[in-house]
């Protein structure tokens with residue numbers, strides 16, 4: 166339940182929690198200087214790059230860039246939402262969290278609980294049916310080589326063929342109404358005789374659980390004749406297929422450990438993968454990827470490998486959503502399976518070792534994959550074919566955030582098409598991709614909006630390291646630098662955030678982290694990186710004396726140059742326009758300020 170937790174309570178929970186003690190309860194920490202270090206629990210490594218700061222009450226991994234405050238650590242390691250993590254911390258330190266729940270909210274919550282309970286009972290029922298004597302589902306699993314253990318891990322079940330009211334009878338005997346079963350998508354009502362009948366019968370049942378392991382829906386594979394081959398629960402108040410991944414509770418720990426999620430198309434692929442020891446496999450539930458999938462995956466990993474049968478409709482659907490994952494900074498690679506095979510076929514034939522070989526040899530970066538596809542579709546020799554290939558790749562290139570990645574792909578594309586990179590850039594530009602211009606072509610403008618010159622921006626970055634953790638430093642820089650205090654978009658966002666924190670805020674970074682909106686991962690990362698130095702008060706004062714004047718001098722010089730460029734090279738001030746006269750006055754004021762700085 167997404168109940169609201171008041172800010173004072175959040176602050177109190179944070180204040181009472183000691184991050185070193187908290188994290189030390191999960192992994193062994195070793196003191197190193199001011200900080201504590203450990204092997205990162207979120208990615209596999211041999212030398213510790215995970216660091217916990219008792220001063221700032223934050224953690225950060227230099228290897229996988231995961232970081233945050235105590236609540237973020239609990240979210241990551243337990244796979245919880247922010248309010249869930251806070252509640253967990255609250256009970257640890259004995260803070261009671263008030264419940265503000267409206268009656269409507271309460272009723273919805275009660276119904277939700279009932280639905281969850283209903284699904285749990287249904288899963289138990291199907292599982293018991295699978296275990297009760299010989300049946301088609303058991304025979305099917307044996308034929309596929311699925312062990313009893315894996316069947317148990319995934320709570321696989323059987324919906325009996327012959328009885329159309331088996332589940333209905335079982336659940337109604339426990340007081341659940343037909344209306345509720347219908348709402349849960351487990352029963353339908355016959356228009357002929359007004360009787361309820363089971364939606365799932367004669368099927369192998371795959372319970373779909375959310376990331377906490379609560380069963381929220383079912384998929385059923387037909388075992389004899391019949392349509393459709395796969396029948397899935399409809400969306401309900403507890404199930405949204407765009408926000409769930411099949412197999413996540415079983416695969417979560419392995420995904421974290423490998424820092425990789427293998428995404429397959431179907432239930433059987435995932436089951437087969439686990440059967441063969443590929444434990445980090447999950448399945449999208451036949452939909453294109455959504456931002457919710459991205460957020461869900463980001464809790465476990467930032468790397469995804471797509472393993473679909475390339476010709477399937479599901480693969481097409483999945484590919485449509487890849488940009489969404491990439492925009493959330495998830496690295497996406499695509500595995501090309503042998504023609505006509507799905508992961509289940511491949512694994513049964515070649516096993517885990519064969520799978521690893523396949524992955525190391527045939528998984529492609531998304532751009533390379535699209536390039537191969539485009540080359541297969543168009544004639545890479547003819548001028549029109551080359552044009553078509555570049556056009557097809559333009560959107561994916563535009564969405565590639567890393568400049569290095571983009572540049573090196575363009576170089577590769579040029580080689581493959583036997584043209585110069587400049588030709589590709591020209592084509593990309595024609596395709597409406599303005600940012601594709603190579604760096605040398607970028608005109609240097611003198612507008613006030615331009616970020617500071619390189620050296621000053623480095624100094625400014627340095628200055629922000631102190632400003633985010635020291636109230637005096639922040640206000641001094643704010644006052645002395647004015648608009649030049651924030652140059653990049655992150656700095657501007659951070660400035661707005663800090664100014665909005667209120668008078669009680671004493672520049673405790675751990676608290677600040679709670680105020681960054683969940684979708685602004687970029688700002689969170691920026692802040693975490695700023696926080697990765699330790700600095701004494703004396704150092705801070707020394708730096709404020711030295712850094713602020715440097716940035717200020719740069720800013721003054723830059724403004725001076727701008728004015729210089731805006732003024733005519735010669736001519737009497739009398740012939741100047743009012744705006745030019747104003748600029749001239751500003752220029753004189755700047756000269757005085759510069760002089761004062763030196764003195």
Ligand SMILES: [Zn+2]
Nearest residue numbers: 205208226229
């Ligand atoms: Zn890490």
